[in-house]
Amino acid sequence: MSQMNPAKIFLAAFLVNNIILMRFIGLCPFFGVSTSLNTSAGMSAAVLFVMLLAAWVSWILYHTLLVPLGLIFLRTAVFILVIAALVQFVEMFLKRYIRNLYSAMGIYLPLITTNCAILGVTFLNIDYRFNILQATIFALGTACGFALAIILFAAIRERLEDAPISPAFKGYPIAFIGAALVSLAFMGFIALFGIS
Amino acid sequence: MSNKKPSRLAYLTSGIVKENPTLILMIGLCPTLATTVSARDGLGMGLAASFVLIGSNVVVSAVRKLVPDSVRIPIFIIIISTFVTIVDYLMQAYQPGLYRVLGVFVPLIVVNCIILGRAEAFAYKHGIFDSLLDGLGKSIGFTLVLFIMGTIREIVGNGTFFGQAVTPAWYRSAPMLFAIFPPGAFFLIGLLKALVNKTKLGGNK
Amino acid sequence: MKESKLWVVISLFITCCIAAFALSQVYAITKPKIDYQRQVAGLHTALAAVMPEANRFEPVNDDSTVWRAYADDQHIGTVIRAAKQGYGGLVPVAAGIDLEGKIVAIRVASSAEGLKETPGLGLKATEEKFREQFKGKTLSELRLKKDGGTIEAITGATITSRAVTDAIRETMEKYQDIIIIKGNE
Numbered sequence: 001m002s003q004m005n006p007a008k009i010f011l012a013a014f015l016v017n018n019i020i021l022m023r024f025i026g027l028c029p030f031f032g033v034s035t036s037l038n039t040s041a042g043m044s045a046a047v048l049f050v051m052l053l054a055a056w057v058s059w060i061l062y063h064t065l066l067v068p069l070g071l072i073f074l075r076t077a078v079f080i081l082v083i084a085a086l087v088q089f090v091e092m093f094l095k096r097y098i099r100n101l102y103s104a105m106g107i108y109l110p111l112i113t114t115n116c117a118i119l120g121v122t123f124l125n126i127d128y129r130f131n132i133l134q135a136t137i138f139a140l141g142t143a144c145g146f147a148l149a150i151i152l153f154a155a156i157r158e159r160l161e162d163a164p165i166s167p168a169f170k171g172y173p174i175a176f177i178g179a180a181l182v183s184l185a186f187m188g189f190i191a192l193f194g195i196s
Numbered sequence: 197m198s199n200k201k202p203s204r205l206a207y208l209t210s211g212i213v214k215e216n217p218t219l220i221l222m223i224g225l226c227p228t229l230a231t232t233v234s235a236r237d238g239l240g241m242g243l244a245a246s247f248v249l250i251g252s253n254v255v256v257s258a259v260r261k262l263v264p265d266s267v268r269i270p271i272f273i274i275i276i277s278t279f280v281t282i283v284d285y286l287m288q289a290y291q292p293g294l295y296r297v298l299g300v301f302v303p304l305i306v307v308n309c310i311i312l313g314r315a316e317a318f319a320y321k322h323g324i325f326d327s328l329l330d331g332l333g334k335s336i337g338f339t340l341v342l343f344i345m346g347t348i349r350e351i352v353g354n355g356t357f358f359g360q361a362v363t364p365a366w367y368r369s370a371p372m373l374f375a376i377f378p379p380g381a382f383f384l385i386g387l388l389k390a391l392v393n394k395t396k397l398g399g400n401k
Numbered sequence: 402m403k404e405s406k407l408w409v410v411i412s413l414f415i416t417c418c419i420a421a422f423a424l425s426q427v428y429a430i431t432k433p434k435i436d437y438q439r440q441v442a443g444l445h446t447a448l449a450a451v452m453p454e455a456n457r458f459e460p461v462n463d464d465s466t467v468w469r470a471y472a473d474d475q476h477i478g479t480v481i482r483a484a485k486q487g488y489g490g491l492v493p494v495a496a497g498i499d500l501e502g503k504i505v506a507i508r509v510a511s512s513a514e515g516l517k518e519t520p521g522l523g524l525k526a527t528e529e530k531f532r533e534q535f536k537g538k539t540l541s542e543l544r545l546k547k548d549g550g551t552i553e554a555i556t557g558a559t560i561t562s563r564a565v566t567d568a569i570r571e572t573m574e575k576y577q578d579i580i581i582i583k584g585n586e
Binding site: 262266267281282285 | 431
Binding site for chain 2: 021022023024025026027028031073074075076077080081084113114115116119120123124127167168169170171172173174175176177179180181183184186187
């Protein structure tokens with residue numbers, strides 16, 4: 001993947017290998033937050049911000065510290081701690097300077113720490129042997145893919161609220177089946193522009 | 197003392213059905229959908245996560261009196277990521293085929309909501325043996341769902357079980373590929389959850 | 402006491418140290434096995450490249466030069482690995498051969514893998530155009546045209562072309578009995 005040009009990397013992350021609908025990474029917030037369009041949009045913005053920062057910090061730490069010192073085995077621990085710290089920092093920053101956004105986000109902010117998507121991106125940046133520029137584009141594409149999936153889905157779910165659904169299927173089951181259909185649609189992007 | 201015994205067993209059994217992490221508590225979804233393309237993969241993922249869950253539950257419980265409240269989350273994270281890294285390297289060395297299939301989901305065990313959730317909600321407040329039972333119960337519940345999903349998806353989508361053919365050749369030449377692709381995973385877990393809702397396995401909701 | 406600022410810092414520090422130590426030990430213990438697995442996987446990829454239908458390989462001799470190729474349980478051919486001195490160094494090749502002794506595909510190591518032939522000349526041996534000539538060839542045809550066989554050498558890179566062809570032929574000759582199972586040559 002490190003041979004691909006920037007546009008392809010972005011498209012691959014955004015559509016073809018959509019992090020939620022094709023890779024299944026980031027599902028907890030996906031189902032938890034997508035009940036309303038507003039929270040979905042807010043969550044997406046937070047994810048974009050944290051994902052970019054996390055991608056940079058983790059990439060830099062990995063290549064300038066862990067690799068030269070032969071400490072690759074600390075990768076998992078370091079990356080997750082970086083994310084936890086970043087989220088903490090973002091929370092404090094929002095609480096101090098953008099109060100209303102902070103209260104709107106509520107519980108979702110600390111939830112980003114366990115968002116598999118952010119940690120997933122930091123790992124994939126290493127596994128795909130990206131340089132810092134490619135890593136940035138990949139993080140950007142992934143965050144946009146996350147936003148697309150969650151906002152699309154929130155729109156569907158808001159409609160599902162009023163639809164007549166049998167009791168066993170109400171709530172999660174019909175949400176999953178809805179996700180199945182959206183994922184099916186996204187499968188149409190496979191082999192887009194020759195990206196696999 | 198005779199009051200404690202039944203509740204102890206409950207720690208173990210509740211994790212399997214009543215408080216099944218994936219189908220009742222609705223956590224730990226990512227690996228459940230991504231790694232269940234075959235029964236073997238689902239089982240492998242379940243066992244790896246179980247190792248981490250049980251290990252971290254025991255260690256967190258063992259040091260709970262020493263860990264300050266203010267930094268408990270970072271310390272939990274360090275403990276959990278240690279176990280995850282251990283299972284990561286063990287798998288690379290002894291089960292490279294499984295490691296290749298599970299890919300990024302092995303290190304992602306560290307953010308599996310189940311593990312951090314149990315450390316915070318249970319292990320930090322209970323004794324070692326009880327935490328062990330809790331971890332074991334949730335592990336069995338989690339692995340069971342992974343195994344069931346993996347089995348269904350493999351049989352329907354590939355006609356095999358653990359790589360062995362279990363359907364007639366005409367089916368295997370054109371199986372329902374939908375089951376092994378992402379939409380199939382979403383669809384199946386939707387059905388499973390509807391089934392659970394219908395049979396009210398998790399108690400009246 | 403548990404919540405004192407000092408203990409907060411110390412407990413974090415101790416946890417990090419124990420974790421780092423435990424992990425460094427696990428890493429050291431598993432590293433040899435992991436490197437071995439990587440090697441096996443790399444080898445498997447190289448073998449599968451010349452015998453695409455196979456999913457399992459069994460070594461036949463001790464120096465990993467000859468492998469039996471299987472698709473599930475069916476023996477479908479053999480893969481040989483050889484190297485002969487070319488222009489700038491050894492030219493490693495691999496060839497997949499079916500049960501009748503006909504070549505399925507060949508592969509020449511790339512310059513990233515250590516091939517030292519001349520770019521634009523000997524290096525062309527890695528290209529599809531040169532390699533696909535070998536498809537379907539049998540032992541008797543395995544010589545350069547100028548040596549009496551049917552392989553067209555790369556213009557200006559006779560030495561490299563000969564190294565590839567002869568490496569395959571000589572190994573095939575040496576292990577004929579293992580390689581050719583069905584029919585006549």
